[in-house]
Amino acid sequence: DTGVSQDPRHKITKRGQNVTFRCDPISEHNRLYWYRQTLGQGPEFLTYFQNEAQLEKSRLLSDRFSAERPKGSFSTLEIQRTEQGDSAMYLCASSSGWGTHEQYFGPGTRLTVT
Amino acid sequence: RKEVEQDPGPFNVPEGATVAFNCTYSNSASQSFFWYRQDCRKEPKLLMSVYSSGNEDGRFTAQLNRASQYISLLIRDSKLSDSATYLCVVNPKGPEYGNKLVFGAGTILRVKS
Numbered sequence: 110d111t112g113v114s115q116d117p118r119h120k121i122t123k124r125g126q127n128v129t130f131r132c133d134p135i136s137e138h139n140r141l142y143w144y145r146q147t148l149g150q151g152p153e154f155l156t157y158f159q160n161e162a163q164l165e166k167s168r169l170l171s172d173r174f175s176a177e178r179p180k181g182s183f184s185t186l187e188i189q190r191t192e193q194g195d196s197a198m199y200l201c202a203s204s205s206g207w208g209t210h211e212q213y214f215g216p217g218t219r220l221t222v223t
Numbered sequence: 224r225k226e227v228e229q230d231p232g233p234f235n236v237p238e239g240a241t242v243a244f245n246c247t248y249s250n251s252a253s254q255s256f257f258w259y260r261q262d263c264r265k266e267p268k269l270l271m272s273v274y275s276s277g278n279e280d281g282r283f284t285a286q287l288n289r290a291s292q293y294i295s296l297l298i299r300d301s302k303l304s305d306s307a308t309y310l311c312v313v314n315p316k317g318p319e320y321g322n323k324l325v326f327g328a329g330t331i332l333r334v335k336s
Contacts, residue, residue, distance in 0.1 A: 140322065151227075151310050151326025152267065165323060200266060202324075210255065210314070210322040214266040 111135060113215035115201050121221045122191055129187045130218045134203030141184050142212060143176055144200040145169065152200055158184060191222045224249055229311050229327035236334055240301045244330045246294045246311030255314035255322070256287055258296050260307045261329065267310055270296075301334045308332070 114133045122128050134141045139160050144152035155174070157165045160181040170176075173192075178184040188195055198219050202212040229246045236242050248256075256273035271278065273285040273294055284297040294311055308329040314322050 142323070144324075149328065151312075151328050152324075154323045154325070157323060204322060211257065211269055211272060212322070212324060213269065216266050219264075 113201055113203050113213055115199075115215040115218050117218055118216060119219045119221075121223065124191060124193060124222055126191055127187065127189045128191060128220065129185055130199055130201075130220075131183060131185050132201030132215060133183045134201070135213060138203035138205050138213075139181065140204045140210075141178055142202045142204075143184070143186050144202065144214075146198045146200055146217075147196075155186075188220075191220075193222045196220055196222045225327075226250060226315065226325045227311055227313050227327040229309075229330050231328060231330060233331035233333050236301050236332070238301060238303060238334055238336050240334075241297065241299045242301055242332065243298075244296045244309055244311070244332075246296075246327055248292050248294070248311075248313045248315075248325075250313070250315040251289075251292060253292075253313045253315050256285075256294050257312040257314075257324070258283075258285055258294075259310040259312055259326075261310055262307050267326075270309070298332075301332075303334050303336060306332055306334045 116131045141158045143155040146152040158178040173189045176186045198217045200217045201215045204212045258270040259267040260270045261267045277286040282299045286295045310329045311327040
């Protein structure tokens with residue numbers, strides 16, 4: 110399967126714990142995005158990488174959130190001191206750097222903070 | 224005002240019906256437009272890009288009206304498998320800004336036999 114992959118698919122954690130998610134984009138895509146989706150809403154943009162550079166961050170991304178893409182391939186999203194409001198689906202997408210820039214999504218990581 | 228607005232539905236239609244969804248966007252500088260489909264508890268999947276001239280892919284037709292900042296999706300001969308949430312998606316800035324996508328909240332379609 111050459112699509113976007115994410116790990117883990119589900120994560121249950123207690124409030125105050127740290128969690129880290131991983132995303133592996135489509136191999137030839139140099140752009141990688143993180144979104145968050147809650148029930149009944151469309152995905153909301155969190156941050157974007159071009160290669161290893163983080164070029165844009167949403168104001169939704171509080172200082173408890175950090176994302177990295179150290180070698181321009183896979184990316185990690187870490188949430189520190191989780192809160193119940195962080196419960197959501199975290200989606201990763203990737204796109205190539207040309208054409209219509211269509212984004213392709215991974216299956217997501219569903220986070221539940223208890 | 225939300226950047227992308229859609230009628231949430233649900234639209235309940237019989238098999239074989241034609242159904243149309245509409246969407247409006249607020250940023251007149253938006254460059255790219257898409258429809259994504261999302262099944263329950265799954266990731267969004269790209270259905271089609273929307274071009275200024277309008278475009279068709281089988282039973283699906285998408286149209287863009289830049290003057291009215293309005294996007295539509297028409298589904299002909301609805302199938303049970305078309306049941307899903309349809310997300311209207313806009314890239315509010317040009318590709319040189321990184322292609323952040325802004326999603327509407329989605330329109331729910333239920334096709335019944």
